[in-house]
Amino acid sequence: MASEKNTIMGWVDRRLPVTENLERHLTKHPVPKKVNFFYLFGALLMVVFMIQVVTGIWLMMFYTNTEEGAFASVEYIMRDVEYGWLMRYMHSTGASAFFFLMYFHMFRGLLYGSYQKPKELVWLFGCFLLFLLMAEGFLGYVLPWGQMSYWAANVILSLFGAIPFIGPDLQVWIQGDFVLSGITLSRFFALHVVVVPLLMIALVVFHIFALHEVGAGNPEGVDIEKYRDKKGMPLDGAPFHPYKTFGALPAIGIFFIVFFAIVFFAPTGGGYFIEKPNFEEANFLKTPEHIAPVWYYAPFYSILRAVTFGIPFLGITSKFLGFIIFAASIAILFVVPWLDRSNVQSIRYKGMYSKIAMILFAASFITLGYLGTKPVNELRTIIAQICTVFYFAPFILMPIYTKYEKTLEVPDRL
């Protein structure tokens, strides 16, 4: 054991088990030796999280969190601060990258059953992280205090106002004012830079510790713990370091090439990463012609808009019902581990219905995303309504089709 050695590390280890935990969670942690590119998104997410934390701290050094100063301080960062533009565009592109990677990471989970017993908690922590990321992104988008910051925040805050009975008071309480104002901006700043990031760090730690307790999955859904060599290392496993660390390096390299290409050449992403009206200061008497969310909220915004009807006899307005369905579209992800009744993990060994369900889900998610960025008309509303049904159907029907469909036999070894 390292802790018996008469070295500085040995001295530390006898007091704080650094080496033991490093080996357990990093260097010697066994991971399946054959996985595909879908398994790289977790590592990339860690990289993006670090980019966001570091650039965020630097932005905070120059940003002013007041109604009068916010927009000007962002201009100041962009024009006067050395490399300020780089910090800001890395942070804004990082937000888009965060969601992009998160969606793929979660879709991997759905495809290969990364939520199945005993990984339920890993999945739950992940879903909480998605929720926190959405909150973090929303709060952060308000901070530059541009037109879209202001009006998009108005749309979201008015959703709280739609809750029966307590809604209007709740909205005023969240805003700290009768309208969205500088008071709201200051508290959103505190939430964005301290509260939500702290919660996210805690959840990332839980997510990873829980994962290391139950072991990482693989695209085949094979349990690698079954066959071990004399030292207890799974035969189909390899130590995380150097096999996965060096395996992830090329992926990180490729990711950086794409990431910085966007940062340098298309930081606004054609209006999808930073919308054009956001280069204009917030004006609460002038609504932009077309309020669209940033691309990563578009699918959920589409679901919100697709609900054009309420339940009058229950006193539920279309706005509140929209809010409920919108919340349900995230909430349903949390219960997936208990909806899947299949005896296999991976989509590769599941039946035809599971495959159709995944295709429907992915297609409707992308279509909803496209529609969410466009102005509404009758046809688009109908398409969005159909896609909303297809978004939910794969989950709602999951207990039925996964139980009765014919699955293939999973091999013993990877």
Add this chain to the structure above:
Amino acid sequence: MSKNKQGKKHIHILDGMSLYKRDKSPFYWGYLNVGGEIYKKSLKTRDKREAEKFLFEWKSKLLLDKSLNKLNGNLEMDVLKNPVVNNTRRKALMITSSLMGAVTVAGFAVPFLSAWNPSERAKALGASVKFDLSKLEPGAMAVVEWRRTPIFVVHQTPKALENLPKLNNRVTDPVLSEGVARSTNEKFTVLKGVCTHLSCAPKYHPEIEPKAWDEQWLGGFFCPCHGSKFDLAGRVYKGVPAPTNLEVPPHTFEGDTLIIGELT
């Protein structure tokens, strides 16, 4: 203290504690003086450091035994060896302390949650505003700011007032009880310029002409965000995302002066 009466060499550790060697024994022996009582025994080790350790352990064991005996002698109840647990009492303590804890947390939450309410300054800024109606031409609309909300003040034309009842069938909630122009004044309509769908600002389109969003447009408000339509009295059309009519803010007329907001 380095020598006892037998003259053997003692290694002094602390007062009343020493190690010594005996002939024919390869081990260290321990000597203890605990409160006047002398104890001696072989520590069964050749290593001096280990012997010291054993000596300390032996001493603490003797001290513990002594204090236990003392307790037993003084108290009738053998608390440490056979603790008598009163579960009812423990439960009661548990419940009361949890309740006290919950009350404490709730108490501390009050200032933190209240801090999020509108401050006195925010409340003062939300006070009522005045607007002079004499300069508003018929058919024109003025936007007055109240609580940072655009308030639409419309001077209705006779033609517009004539057209409003024609739309009773096309709007969700005709609110006939509120009067033709939904106002306490026959001529002026006062509305919150905030779409009841998702808080966008509807645009004023008083013209009576076919529009992209309505072939038979008789004038009104159109929300560019999600396509909600309202008539000139702010009544919402059927089949649009907005659920209710444009809100009428609290207002009063004093001659040519319009006061928006509550009178205080």
